[in-house]
Amino acid sequence: xxxxxxxxxxxxxxxxxxxxxxxxxxxxxxxxxxxxxxxxxxxxxxxxxxxxxxxxxxxxxxxxxxxxxxxxxxxxxxxxxxxxxxxxxxxxxxxxxxxxxxxxxxxxxxxxxxxxxxxxxxxxxxxxxxxxxxxxxxxxxxxxxxxxxxxxxxxxxxxxxxxxxxxxxxxxxxxxxxxxxxxxxxxxxxxxxxxxxxxxxxxxxxxxxxxxxxxxxxxxxxxxxxxxxxxxxxxxxxxxxxxxxxxxxxxxxxxxxxxxxxxxxxxxxxxxxxxxxxxxxxxxxxxxxxxxxxxxxxxxxxxxxxxxxxxxxxxxxxxxxxxxxxxxxxxxxxxxxxxx
Amino acid sequence: xxxxxxxxxxxxxxxxxxxxxxxxxxxxxxxxxxxxxxxxxxxxxxxxxxxxxxxxxxxxxxxxxxxxxxxxxxxxxxxxxxxxxxxxxxxxxxxxxxxxxxxxxxxxxxxxxxxxxxxxxxxxxxxxxxxxxxxxxxxxxxxxxxxxxxxxxxxxxxxxxxxxxxxxxxxxxxxxxxxxxxxxxxxxxxxxxxxxxxxxxxxxxxxxxxxxxxxxxxxxxxxxxxxxxxxxxxxxxxxxxxxxxxxxxxxxxxxxxxxxxxxxxxxxxxxxxxxxxxxxxxxxxxxxxxxxxxxxxxxxxxxxxxxxxxxxxxxxxxxxxxxxxxxxxxxxxxxxxxxx
DNA sequence: GACTGGCACTCGTTACAGTCGAGTGCCAGG
DNA sequence: CCTGGCACTCGACTGTAACGAGTGCCAGTC
Numbered sequence: 001x002x003x004x005x006x007x008x009x010x011x012x013x014x015x016x017x018x019x020x021x022x023x024x025x026x027x028x029x030x031x032x033x034x035x036x037x038x039x040x041x042x043x044x045x046x047x048x049x050x051x052x053x054x055x056x057x058x059x060x061x062x063x064x065x066x067x068x069x070x071x072x073x074x075x076x077x078x079x080x081x082x083x084x085x086x087x088x089x090x091x092x093x094x095x096x097x098x099x100x101x102x103x104x105x106x107x108x109x110x111x112x113x114x115x116x117x118x119x120x121x122x123x124x125x126x127x128x129x130x131x132x133x134x135x136x137x138x139x140x141x142x143x144x145x146x147x148x149x150x151x152x153x154x155x156x157x158x159x160x161x162x163x164x165x166x167x168x169x170x171x172x173x174x175x176x177x178x179x180x181x182x183x184x185x186x187x188x189x190x191x192x193x194x195x196x197x198x199x200x201x202x203x204x205x206x207x208x209x210x211x212x213x214x215x216x217x218x219x220x221x222x223x224x225x226x227x228x229x230x231x232x233x234x235x236x237x238x239x240x241x242x243x244x245x246x247x248x249x250x251x252x253x254x255x256x257x258x259x260x261x262x263x264x265x266x267x268x269x270x271x272x273x274x275x276x277x278x279x280x281x282x283x284x285x286x287x288x289x290x291x292x293x294x295x296x297x298x299x300x301x302x303x304x305x306x307x308x309x310x311x312x313x314x315x316x317x318x319x320x321x322x323x324x325x326x327x328x329x330x331x332x333x334x335x336x337x338x339x340x
Numbered sequence: 341x342x343x344x345x346x347x348x349x350x351x352x353x354x355x356x357x358x359x360x361x362x363x364x365x366x367x368x369x370x371x372x373x374x375x376x377x378x379x380x381x382x383x384x385x386x387x388x389x390x391x392x393x394x395x396x397x398x399x400x401x402x403x404x405x406x407x408x409x410x411x412x413x414x415x416x417x418x419x420x421x422x423x424x425x426x427x428x429x430x431x432x433x434x435x436x437x438x439x440x441x442x443x444x445x446x447x448x449x450x451x452x453x454x455x456x457x458x459x460x461x462x463x464x465x466x467x468x469x470x471x472x473x474x475x476x477x478x479x480x481x482x483x484x485x486x487x488x489x490x491x492x493x494x495x496x497x498x499x500x501x502x503x504x505x506x507x508x509x510x511x512x513x514x515x516x517x518x519x520x521x522x523x524x525x526x527x528x529x530x531x532x533x534x535x536x537x538x539x540x541x542x543x544x545x546x547x548x549x550x551x552x553x554x555x556x557x558x559x560x561x562x563x564x565x566x567x568x569x570x571x572x573x574x575x576x577x578x579x580x581x582x583x584x585x586x587x588x589x590x591x592x593x594x595x596x597x598x599x600x601x602x603x604x605x606x607x608x609x610x611x612x613x614x615x616x617x618x619x620x621x622x623x624x625x626x627x628x629x630x631x632x633x634x635x636x637x638x639x640x641x642x643x644x645x646x647x648x649x650x651x652x653x654x655x656x657x658x659x660x661x662x663x664x665x666x667x668x669x670x671x672x673x674x675x676x677x678x679x680x
Numbered sequence: 681g682a683c684t685g686g687c688a689c690t691c692g693t694t695a696c697a698g699t700c701g702a703g704t705g706c707c708a709g710g
Numbered sequence: 711c712c713t714g715g716c717a718c719t720c721g722a723c724t725g726t727a728a729c730g731a732g733t734g735c736c737a738g739t740c
Contacts, residue, residue, distance in 0.1 A: 027732075027733080028731085028732075038684085039683070040684090041734095044734075045734090048733090060690090061733070063733090065732095102501060135482065140476050162441070236598075236599065237592055240590065240595060252577055259574060259575070379712070382711085398704085400720065
């Protein structure tokens with residue numbers, strides 16, 4: 001399977017033209033628009049080889065060629081260079097992110113920015129609790145038998161939950177419990193918390209024991225298991241660009257997938273360190289997204305990663321541009337988080 | 341413009357058939373499927389009148405009739421009775437809403453439930469802050485110059501915001517400020533809060549003045565102006581049912597509108613007391629939604645209204661069913677809130 | 681051996697004509 | 711006021727033909 005330089009050039013040209021025009025590209029058009037230095041007939045021969053190898057295909061006989069998922073994969077792996085951002089984009093990113101007052105604010109601005117720049121669907125994961133440490137725990141008495149438990153993480157995330165106590169609990173006891181919890185838990189990573197919470201309960205004076213037990217179970221259940229991850233989404237309207245040609249005509253499966261938080265997490269919850277992940281069409285584990293591509297990466301203050309972000313679009317997308325934007329946004333968000 | 345009973349019956353039949361089949365309905369089919377007791381020719385005459393009055397129209401000559409927005413309006417106002425919920429639906433609602441632990445949880449479950457039952461896009465507004473009262477204000481020291489301001493409302497809403505203090509502030513001062521704020525503000529409606537906040541600042545001892553000033557401005561800005569309203573959304577995938585015939589072929593404007601929080605608020609932020617509002621097609625103030633209908637209502641514990649919820653779908657929707665579901669869900673949510 | 685020009689072929693797209701039939705409007709009669 | 715009948719309209723569908731973009735293959739050239 002020799003794929004010499006020219007064949008690769010042909011593939012690159014096909015991908016670029018197809019992404020730009022959205023139409024199958026033929027041999028003649030190719031030689032006209034790119035300086036390949038050979039005739040259409042030669043290109044046709046190359047195309048035949050590329051097709052045999054599965055990098056491109058013909059929608060019908062007597063139509064031009066279209067890249068396959070495999071073709072895009074080869075393109076992003078070997079044929080494209082990450083496109084530098086335009087100064088305008090750079091400025092847009094900076095302008096967009098200054099003035100954020102809040103983690104919520106940062107996340108919302110980021111997801112909108114990403115959607116706008118890439119003109120695709122953007123997804124941003126809130127800093128993962130598992131990757132955060134406890135900065136402070138607060139118990140706010142609502143009534144004698146009810147507390148609001150508020151946890152503030154170093155990443156800026158704040159989670160709260162109403163706790164129904166087994167018995168009326170005086171204010172002093174609440175103060176004691178607050179102190180106990182903070183003494184033992186502040187500074188610990190949330191992923192390491194469960195055993196510590198257990199320990200706090202066991203070490204607590206017996207008259208606090210019942211209340212502490214409820215508290216701890218709520219703490220574990222809510223903060224570690226249930227709510228663990230949050231997600232923001234923007235730009236779904238961008239799915240309708242490309243007039244129903246993308247996504248083989250039906251947005252249905254895509255929209256369905258985007259409604260499932262679990263699915264979204266799988267999408268952008270990064271596995272490996274800070275690499276940019278690119279899933280093209282069939283490479284997606286999620287069936288509903290077999291017609292889409294996802295570009296995602298991790299972000300966080302400095303070198304640590306606390307969450308993921310990315311975009312989802314048609315397989316026929318501008319990979320170099322998208323990759324550049326996703327990385328740049330992730331970097332800026334990381335810097336922003338580092339400042340807090 | 342005499343619209344006698346039979347003409348109204350014809351209109352009702354047209355609406356019902358069109359909603360069910362999604363196809364223009366002709367005179368012959370009508371008499372077959374409904375017991376009108378007259379011949380197709382008579383129905384045709386009635387149709388001609390209905391068309392003249394603007395209640396129905398023909399997509400093309402020699403096609404059946406389709407209701408106009410005006411026709412739907414007449415239908416919901418005078419021709420339909422709210423459909424009682426099926427026991428199954430009733431059970432679904434109850435099952436879905438038990439076990440909610442949180443305001444967040446309630447809202448999320450509600451919006452999903454509503455989307456599922458109506459098979460349309462559901463929108464739920466969080467209890468409006470303007471309609472809530474302060475239950476508690478908490479100041480959590482993060483560092484000597486940083487506080488987390490947490491406000492808990494009686495509706496269960498919790499808002500927080502990071503505050504950058506003008507100067508390092510000792511813990512005792514923070515305690516004092518917390519006490520001051522709570523003394524003056526707990527129990528007040530948030531819409532009445534601004535002047536009170538002002539008063540608290542002015543009455544506070546001079547050494548707390550600078551910190552209190554920043555605090556109060558953050559309080560006012562964030563909690564009253566900016567974040568005021570929150571919204572949850574679900575069921576966008578339902579827009580793709582009805583195969584692009586609804587919404588005149590393009591989801592674009594709808595999806596765009598749904599991304600704008602302001603727009604959503606306008607949609608379901610109710611004006612009048614507890615009436616159910618129905619906006620059909622052109623009646624929508626928002627241009628992007630001229631091809632859609634919105635059914636919304638207020639909800640809240642007991643008779644008071646703290647927020648709105650509703651659904652958005654094609655003008656060609658099952659109004660009686662949708663209205664019944666929206667109202668029922670609103671009522672259940674109200675009861676749920678009343679229990680807290 | 682690699683490239684090229686030429687050529688026959690495929691097949692989707694477009695245009696046009698013709699038929700079918702659902703549905704209408706109108707009218708004369710009960 | 712209702713009804714049956716009838717002529718008419720017009721979109722949907724079908725079949726045919728011309729068009730053309732694009733291909734694969736082959737013989738010829740460097």
